[in-house]
Amino acid sequence: MTDVRPDSLTVVVRSGTELSAPELYAMLRLRVDVFVVEQECPYPEIDGKDLLDGTRHVWAATDDGRVAGCLRVLDEDHGVQRIGRVCTAGFARGTGAGALLMRTAVDLVGDAESVLDAQTYATGFYARFGFRPEGEEFLEDGIPHIRMRRS
Incomplete structure (x- = not known):
């Protein structure tokens, strides 16, 4: 059992140029722990974005x-916003931390069209925030994904 509750978490939003080195390090470490180590997907996590x-x-x-979870929002062409690198630390899974992050991201993008590439098992989670599947399922680093869009 965990002692993490969404109301006990502090949500922080910063642009890439506002991040401190310790903040960036903590998020990169969580992303590597989840995507590279836990999901066994060696890929270049540091992508310049x-x-x-x-x-x-x-x-x-x-x-x-401790960082309970994180995500990032990128500007894409034509005003589209891309939500990505959504992950929750093992100790915070099932606590609502991920939903708290997604609500914050949806508030950030507002009425702008937004997209994300969801691992297929998580489509129901993203649907709660207005995202709908589009196109065909595809493999990314050996894991089934599907593009989802929120208009």
Whole structure:
């Protein structure tokens, strides 16, 4: 059982140029722990997009400073916003931390069209925030994904 509750988390939003080195390090570590180690997908996590001024990072921190989850929002062509790198730390799964992050991201993008590439098992989660599947399922790093869009 975990002691993490969404109302005990502090949500932080910063652009890529506003991040401190410890903040970036904590998010990159969580993303590597989840996507590279846990999901066994060796891929280049550092893609040059995290420090861009137009990139917005959203993370939830516990009272003792642990990152419970994070995501990022990227500017794409024609005003489309891309939500990606959505992950929750093992200790915070099932607590509502992921939903808190997604509500924050949806508030950030407002009425702008937004897309994400969801692991197929998580489509129901993203549908709760108005995202609908489009196109065919595809493999990314050996994991089934599907593009989802919110108009």
